[in-house]
Amino acid sequence: MTESTLTESTVNASTASAGLPSVETITQLQIDTVAAWHTGPIENTYDDFLELVCRQHEFNYRLWHEEDIARSPTADDVRIATVKRAIDKLNQQRNDMIEKLDDAITERLAQANVRPESGARINTETPGSAIDRLSIMSLRLYHYREQLEREDADAEHKSKVAARIALCQQQHADLSNSLQELLADIFSGKKQHRTYRQMKMYNDPSLNPEIYQA
Template identity: 60%
Template sequence: MASSDPLPVLRVADLTQMQIDRVQRWHAEPIGHSFSGILGLVCDQHATNFRLWHEEDKARSPTATDAEIAAVKRTIDGLNQLRHNQIEKVDDAISDAIAAAGISVAADAPINTETPGSVIDRLSIQSLRLFHYGEQCDRSDTEPEHREKVAQRLAVCETQLEDLSLSLQQLLDDIFAGRKRHKTYRQMKMYNDASLNPAIYNSGRS
């Protein structure tokens, strides 16, 4: 039995707008939200991308010391691990929603190259990119050529966000109509695992 709503607990238009609104809000107040369910998981993952964006800015500062860069790198590694874990949580929640809706999917139904969770991650980053390009457009200490270049890039980013949002909605429509299969893609990162990263497990050996 197929659901008439592709994903009753999450609509892509709501998701995209939430990401845009949160980026603006979190630049003015502490990071946080009151969402629950899948939208809450999406917002948690978005908050991690927000933190990552600004940590990566720190790492690229020409005045950063070696010690500061090393500390930022460790923070980035931890946030990246959390980010991938949260993407998987979003995809697992979608799997639960599929099961709860009683969706029947043919064994030979195609599977997408990207999961909805990974597309949502890309939308999150795009909303951050839009905000920061918007900041550049508003600068008064730059030449007109700079602002024109930024405005052109901002227009491209807006188109890309619209295209990606539409593609995600179409993917969810297909998944919840049983036309495509959904799986959580396990990242299985090795670099933060002390038992799998040789630079870690060999560090105490002579």
């Protein structure tokens, strides 16, 4: 993982007292569990903030594989309907966990007595959202590497996959660095931190007309 040492040390210094793990620890959890869950049971053996990271990551893991099923040409209408409902539920849970991650950071900021500076700006993406994107990227990298190892794939397919892996690795490193910088700014008071509520309407029986009119 090609993350900036200087940025990482800055983040560690400003967040360690608040009990927040490093970005490197978070991304390694995501990489390790994707590999472990493909060969064994889905388990969450982590504590505190990392337990939340792992739980959020699990919903992405389950979503990934349900989305694969939904696109299978052999899936009949009943199977697709079942999978679609599972995807809706998992996506709601995934978004709920993004909020929980951001709420947990708010709690740690309060515990560390960190206050944003006057005029501190708000980022367009929260740390929870960035962690979610890194989770998805770890899944993408794992499955692209599976494609690279396919015995039935020709050289052209493997060349295309190798190029995409290189691009995904660069994006993963870029996003990791951006998250490090964002956390450093938040815990130093240079940026404000807020939880952005998803407020999904389609799963709420009182807001989705297809549900309450039925």
